[in-house]
Amino acid sequence: MSEKFDYAKAIAELDEIAAKVENPETKLDDIDALVGRSKELLKQCKDYLRTVKEKIDSLDKE
Amino acid sequence: MEERNYMELLQLQALIKESIADAFPGRYWVKAEIASWSPRANGHCYLSLVQTRGGKSVAESRAVIWKWHYPQLRAYFEETTGEQLRAGITVLVRVQVAFSELYGMALYVEDIDANFTLGARALERKKAIERLQKDGYMDMQKELAIPDIPRRLAVITSKTAAGYQDFRNHLLHNPEGYTFQLDLYEALMQGEGAPDSIVQALEEAIRKGHDAILILRGGGSETDLLCFDDFDLAVAIATCPVPVVTAIGHDKDVHIADMVAHQAVKTPTALADLFLDAFQAQDDLLDRLGQRISTAAERLVNRQELRLSSAEAAIGRAIQRRLGALEMLLQRSIGRISKGLLHKYADVARLSDTAAHRVQFAAQARVSAEFSRVALKEALITASDPRKILSLGYVLVTGKDNKVLKTVDKVGIGDRIGVRFSDGSLTAKVDEVYSDHLDNDKTNIA
Numbered sequence: 345m346s347e348k349f350d351y352a353k354a355i356a357e358l359d360e361i362a363a364k365v366e367n368p369e370t371k372l373d374d375i376d377a378l379v380g381r382s383k384e385l386l387k388q389c390k391d392y393l394r395t396v397k398e399k400i401d402s403l404d405k406e
Numbered sequence: 407m408e409e410r411n412y413m414e415l416l417q418l419q420a421l422i423k424e425s426i427a428d429a430f431p432g433r434y435w436v437k438a439e440i441a442s443w444s445p446r447a448n449g450h451c452y453l454s455l456v457q458t459r460g461g462k463s464v465a466e467s468r469a470v471i472w473k474w475h476y477p478q479l480r481a482y483f484e485e486t487t488g489e490q491l492r493a494g495i496t497v498l499v500r501v502q503v504a505f506s507e508l509y510g511m512a513l514y515v516e517d518i519d520a521n522f523t524l525g526a527r528a529l530e531r532k533k534a535i536e537r538l539q540k541d542g543y544m545d546m547q548k549e550l551a552i553p554d555i556p557r558r559l560a561v562i563t564s565k566t567a568a569g570y571q572d573f574r575n576h577l578l579h580n581p582e583g584y585t586f587q588l589d590l591y592e593a594l595m596q597g598e599g600a601p602d603s604i605v606q607a608l609e610e611a612i613r614k615g616h617d618a619i620l621i622l623r624g625g626g627s628e629t630d631l632l633c634f635d636d637f638d639l640a641v642a643i644a645t646c647p648v649p650v651v652t653a654i655g656h657d658k659d660v661h662i663a664d665m666v667a668h669q670a671v672k673t674p675t676a677l678a679d680l681f682l683d684a685f686q687a688q689d690d691l692l693d694r695l696g697q698r699i700s701t702a703a704e705r706l707v708n709r710q711e712l713r714l715s716s717a718e719a720a721i722g723r724a725i726q727r728r729l730g731a732l733e734m735l736l737q738r739s740i741g742r743i744s745k746g747l748l749h750k751y752a753d754v755a756r757l758s759d760t761a762a763h764r765v766q767f768a769a770q771a772r773v774s775a776e777f778s779r780v781a782l783k784e785a786l787i788t789a790s791d792p793r794k795i796l797s798l799g800y801v802l803v804t805g806k807d808n809k810v811l812k813t814v815d816k817v818g819i820g821d822r823i824g825v826r827f828s829d830g831s832l833t834a835k836v837d838e839v840y841s842d843h844l845d846n847d848k849t850n851i852a
Contacts, residue, residue, distance in 0.1 A: 351555060358695045365702035372710045375703050382699045389692050393555065393685055394583045 419507035430503035449473030469513040486520035498522035543644035547668040550649045560611035560619040569624020573674035584685040600633035605642040634661035653677040796828035
């Protein structure tokens, strides 16, 4: 993983997606992509909850 | 030389002993601090009692607890106070003032008032709590927050503590598969040196950086929990920049370390659950978010479907209306066409009527003509009927074979001929035959 996974950011994005999907203005065309993205994020978050990523925890480098 | 009066040391000491016994015949309750403490192999316990004022000793005395008192006395004290008899604590003891010729002055400790120590400690504790409150230490940790995903945990405990293993197992072997980074910082968890040792471990853990620091006593003797009421330790916990969770585990009372900490739990298992629950809460949050998104998506799709089906229905209705209109038009056209056709038919009928008439006339004319023809034929036939002629007086003559004879040529004399009249016939014999153009002599009718 080249980029550090930001759990809080992922949660915020999920919140955003939920709000978007809940918005009646959202086009049906966009739903597929949004739901797909949410699944991806949910998986990442769940994986993160279950895995220590010591290498990316910069605080341990000292 | 004048001889001096003197006595032997033993004599003097005996005298002192006697005087002291006379002067202090009873038993006295004395409040003092234990300055030193040394139980001996022989079963006796030697100690020194002091009184300090302004940090300086102002009184001191040797004291002894004889082996016939010591075990009961110690057990009673430790059971009541949850604390070991040791140097540094203030006690109320009942003593006998004694003097030994060999060892000098000593206080024989015969009894100890454990409740006094409890009270003194409670007072001391109360003072410490008040001071911590006054200086704002009590709520400092409460303002910190454990991260949503507390993953890197520092545990301050003694490695051999049974509670640490419980905690470790419970935390690391969780059924959900959450993983943690556990760093152990060993420290003395009881006795005099405990507060300093814990403070040191705390400082080290802070330097390393953690999501939370846990102080886990994890079993051992229930006595000597006094270190967790230590003022300096309390300050160190309160000022720790990382949330500190304590699991000192004593049901009877809450320690000052518990009070100043971010959170306090009773057991190692509860401590592990605290962090597992945090992860579970995140898991639940994710589930809820996922649910929310899929529900909303489903609702959106349903809404679109509804819109679609209503549009479909609208189109259907429109088509129906249109069809209806077309049908009406068609009907009208058909009406008009059929009306036109009727007119046309009428014309045709009229036309055909004329034709029929013509046919009829023609037929009638034809029939009349045929009638005429038939009549003519009839007339002709009737006219040529032999019976008609016969009735006029003519007769038919038949020869042999019943054939009508039209000449006399074939008739011979003696031939039998038939003669037919209109109302009957007869036979005759020819006598004579007469021919008009040959010789008449042949003609002869019999």
